[in-house]
Amino acid sequence: MKLTHLLTSAALALGLTSAAVAQDKTKVGFIYVGPIGDGGWTYEHDKGRLAVEAQFGDAVETVYQESVPEGADAERAITQMALQGADLIFTTSFGFMEATLAVAEKFPNVKFEHATGYKTLPNVSTYSARFYEGRAVQGHIAGKMTKSNIVGYIASYPIPEVIRGINSAYIHAKKVNPDVEFKIIWAYTWFDPAKEADAATALIEQGADVILQHTDSTAPQAAAEKAGNVVTFGQASDMGEYAPFPRVSSIIDNWAPYYIARTQAVIDGTWESTQTWDGIGPGMVGIGEISDAVPADVKAEALALKAAMAEGSYHPFTGPLKKQDGSDWLAEGEVADDGTLLGMNFYVEGLTGEIPN
Amino acid sequence: MLKLEKRPQPSQLWTWATPVLAVLITMVAGGALFAALGQDPVAAISTIFWQPLFGEFAFYYRPQLLIKGAPLVLIAIGLSLGFRAGIWNIGAEGQYIVGALAGAGVALAFYPAESALIFPLMVLAGAVGGWAWGMIPAVLKLRFGTNEILVSLMLVYVAEQLLAAMALGLMKNPEGRGFPGSRNLRQYDSAHNAELITGTGMHWGVVAALIAVIFAYVLLSRHLLGYHIRLAGQAPRAARFAGVRPARLVLFCLGTSGALAGLAGLFEVAGPAGQVSIDFNVGYGFTAIIVAFLGRLHPFGILLAGLLMALTYIGGELAQSNMGLPAAAIQLFQGMLLFFLLAVDLLTNYRIRLATKEVA
Numbered sequence: 250m251k252l253t254h255l256l257t258s259a260a261l262a263l264g265l266t267s268a269a270v271a272q273d274k275t276k277v278g279f280i281y282v283g284p285i286g287d288g289g290w291t292y293e294h295d296k297g298r299l300a301v302e303a304q305f306g307d308a309v310e311t312v313y314q315e316s317v318p319e320g321a322d323a324e325r326a327i328t329q330m331a332l333q334g335a336d337l338i339f340t341t342s343f344g345f346m347e348a349t350l351a352v353a354e355k356f357p358n359v360k361f362e363h364a365t366g367y368k369t370l371p372n373v374s375t376y377s378a379r380f381y382e383g384r385a386v387q388g389h390i391a392g393k394m395t396k397s398n399i400v401g402y403i404a405s406y407p408i409p410e411v412i413r414g415i416n417s418a419y420i421h422a423k424k425v426n427p428d429v430e431f432k433i434i435w436a437y438t439w440f441d442p443a444k445e446a447d448a449a450t451a452l453i454e455q456g457a458d459v460i461l462q463h464t465d466s467t468a469p470q471a472a473a474e475k476a477g478n479v480v481t482f483g484q485a486s487d488m489g490e491y492a493p494f495p496r497v498s499s500i501i502d503n504w505a506p507y508y509i510a511r512t513q514a515v516i517d518g519t520w521e522s523t524q525t526w527d528g529i530g531p532g533m534v535g536i537g538e539i540s541d542a543v544p545a546d547v548k549a550e551a552l553a554l555k556a557a558m559a560e561g562s563y564h565p566f567t568g569p570l571k572k573q574d575g576s577d578w579l580a581e582g583e584v585a586d587d588g589t590l591l592g593m594n595f596y597v598e599g600l601t602g603e604i605p606n
Numbered sequence: 607m608l609k610l611e612k613r614p615q616p617s618q619l620w621t622w623a624t625p626v627l628a629v630l631i632t633m634v635a636g637g638a639l640f641a642a643l644g645q646d647p648v649a650a651i652s653t654i655f656w657q658p659l660f661g662e663f664a665f666y667y668r669p670q671l672l673i674k675g676a677p678l679v680l681i682a683i684g685l686s687l688g689f690r691a692g693i694w695n696i697g698a699e700g701q702y703i704v705g706a707l708a709g710a711g712v713a714l715a716f717y718p719a720e721s722a723l724i725f726p727l728m729v730l731a732g733a734v735g736g737w738a739w740g741m742i743p744a745v746l747k748l749r750f751g752t753n754e755i756l757v758s759l760m761l762v763y764v765a766e767q768l769l770a771a772m773a774l775g776l777m778k779n780p781e782g783r784g785f786p787g788s789r790n791l792r793q794y795d796s797a798h799n800a801e802l803i804t805g806t807g808m809h810w811g812v813v814a815a816l817i818a819v820i821f822a823y824v825l826l827s828r829h830l831l832g833y834h835i836r837l838a839g840q841a842p843r844a845a846r847f848a849g850v851r852p853a854r855l856v857l858f859c860l861g862t863s864g865a866l867a868g869l870a871g872l873f874e875v876a877g878p879a880g881q882v883s884i885d886f887n888v889g890y891g892f893t894a895i896i897v898a899f900l901g902r903l904h905p906f907g908i909l910l911a912g913l914l915m916a917l918t919y920i921g922g923e924l925a926q927s928n929m930g931l932p933a934a935a936i937q938l939f940q941g942m943l944l945f946f947l948l949a950v951d952l953l954t955n956y957r958i959r960l961a962t963k964e965v966a
Binding site for chain 1: 933
C-alpha cells in the first residue's frame with residue numbers, strides 16, 4: 250500500500266521536475282467549478298486570475314480549466330496542471346478538497362490553495378472570505394426595505410458557509426424589523442439558472458418582496474425584475490446590470506489581492522501553508538454600490554455597519570444570541586469564535602423550518 | 607441531383623464504416639470550430655487525440671483512459687442488451703448512484719473494521735442496489751404498462767435527491783466538521799478499490815468491464831437468451847411465435863443493466879471518487895447511452911467506443927488547460943460526434959444515387 254504510493258509519487262515527481270526545468274516563468278493554475286461566464290463565483294475567481302496576469306506580466310503564466318466536476322475528474326484536472334509544470338494551483342470550490350489533498354501528496358514541490366475547505370498539508374493552504382459580514386449589511390437593508398415583512402432566501406447546500414450567511418442576514422434584518430420572516434428554499438446547486446429562477450418565482454408567490462441568494466447566476470435578478478417591486482442583491486459578483494433596481498447592492502468576492510500576494514510568495518520562495526479567512530477589512534469581501542432605490546438614511550446606516558466591521562469594532566455574531574431551539578448560544582457582548590462559525594450547523598432563534606439533513 | 611434509395615438489407619460494410627467516418631468528420635468539423643476560435647486546428651485535434659496516448663505525460667493519461675472508460679463500458683454493455691430488445695433504460699445514471707450508495711453504505715457500516723470480506727460484500731451490495739433500482743421501471747411496466755423510458759429517467763432525479771440526503775445526513779463523515787460528504791473510502795483499506803497493478807489504472811471496475819464485454823458477446827452470439835433478445839428487437843411478432851416471453855426479457859434486461867450500472871457506481875465510489883458527495887454522479891449513465899450506440903450495440907464495439915469517449919474527455923481537458931479552449935467548445939465537439947454518427951447512419955440503410963433525369 251505505502252510502497253505503491255511511494256512508487257507513484259516517484260514516477261510523478263520525475264515527470265514534474267523534467268517539466269519544471271523547461272520553463273522559468275512561474276506557472277499558476279486555476280481549477281473552476283463553473284463556467285467563467287456564470288457572472289458570479291467563477292467569474293470573480295477568473296477576474297482574480299486576470300489580475301495576477303496584469304500584475305506580473307511576463308513573469309507569470311496562468312492556466313485554467315472551467316466547469317470541472319467535483320470528484321474523480323477534479324483529481325485528474327489538478328494532476329494534469331501539476332504535470333504541466335504549474336508551481337501554484339488554486340482549486341476554487343469546496344468539493345475539490347479531497348482531490349486537492351490527493352494530488353498535493355504526490356507533488357510535494359507544487360503549492361496548492363484550496364478555497365473554502367478546512368484540510369491543509371505543508372503544501373496546501375486554505376482560503377475563504379467572511380461573506381457573513383456582507384450578509385449583515387444585506388440583512389440590514391432587507392429588513393428596512395421589505396413591506397410584506399417576508400424575505401426570501403435562495404440557499405444552495407446546507408453547509409456551514411451557507412447557514413452562516415442565513416443567520417447573519419436574519420439577525421441584522423430582525424434587529425431593524427422585529428416582524429421580519431425568512432422563507433428559505435434549498436436549491437441544491439451553486440449554479441443552475443433554471444432552478445434559481447424557479448426558486449425566486451416560488452418565493453415571490455409566497456409574498457417575499459426581498460430576495461437574497463446564495464447561488465451564482467443572475468436568474469433570480471431577472472425573475473425579480475419581471476415581478477416588478479422585488480428587491481435583490483448581487484451575489485459573488487456585482488450583477489450591476491440589474492442596478493439600480495431590483496439589485497440595490499451586492500456582495501462582491503474580491504480574490505485579486507490574495508491571488509497576487511500568494512503568487513508573489515511563490516516567486517519569492519516565502520510561501521507557507523496558511524489558513525486565511527478575510528473579510529471586509531482586508532478587502533476580500535466587497536459591498537457593491539448601494540443604489541438610490543434605498544432611502545438615504547438606510548444607506549447611511551448600512552455603510553456605518555460596513556465601516557464598523559471593516560475596522561473590527563463590530564462582529565456580526567455578537568450576543569445575546571440564542572439558537573433556534575431556544576438554548577443559549579452567546580451571552581451579552583460575547584463574540585462567536587471562528588471554530589463555531591466554521592462548523593455552524595444550527596439556525597439562530599427566530600428562523601423557522603429545519604436545516605435539511 | 608442526389609437521390610436516396612432504401613437498401614433491401616442494412617449494409618454490413620457501412621454498419622462498421624460509419625462510426626469511423628463519423629469520427630473523421632467530427633475531426634474536420636471540430637478542427638474548423640477550433641480554427642474559428644483562433645486556435646491551430648491541427649494542434650487542437652492532436653492535443654485531444656494524440657497527447658493522452660503518446661505525449662510527454664502519457665504514462666499518467668493512459669491509465670486514466672481505463673479509469674474513465676471502465677464505467678462507460680460497464681454501463682453501456684448493460685444498456686445495449688435492452689436496446690437490442692427494444693427495452694429502453696434511460697436511467698442508468700440513477701442505478702449508478704443507488705449502486706454506489708448501497709456499496710458505500712456497506713463499507714461505512716463496517717468502518718473501521720478491516721476484513722477481506724468487506725470489499726466482496728460491497729460489490730454484491732452495489733450490484734443489488736443498481737438491480738433493485740432498475741427493477742422499479744421493469745415491474746411498473748409489466749404491472750401497469752408504464753413507459754420504462756419515462757420511469758427510469760424520472761428515477762434518476764429521485765436517486766439524485768437520495769444521494770444529496772445521504773451525503774448530508776446518514777453517510778456524512780462524523781469527523782467532517784458538518785460539511786457534506788462521507789468518509790474517504792480510499793483511506794479505508796478494506797473498502798478501497800485500489801489499482802491492482804501500480805501505474806496501470808487497472809482497478810476491479812476495469813476487470814469487471816472486460817468480463818462484461820466477454821459475457822455479453824457470448825450471450826448474444828452463442829446463447830438462446832441472446833438470440834431471443836435480438837429477435838425481440840428485430841421482429842417482435844416473430845419472437846412471440848418463437849416462444850419469447852416479453853415479460854421475462856423486460857425483467858432480465860432492466861435488471862442486468864441496472865446491476866451493471868450499480869457495479870460501475872460502486873467501483874467509482876470506492877476508487878477514483880472515494881466518497882459519497884452531493885455531486886458524486888457526473889453523467890456516466892447518460893454518456894453510456896452514446897457509447898452504446900457509437901459501439902453499434904456490439905460488445906467489442908462498445909469497448910472501443912468507451913475508450914474513444916474517454917479519450918475525448920481526457921484530451922478535451924488537456925486542450926482546455928493547455929490551449930485555453932473553453933469547456934463549451936469541448937462539449938460541442940463531443941456532441942458533434944453523436945450528431946455525425948446519427949447523420950451518417952443514413953448510409954447503413956440507404957444508398958445515395960445520382961438521380962438521372964427522367965424522360966417524359
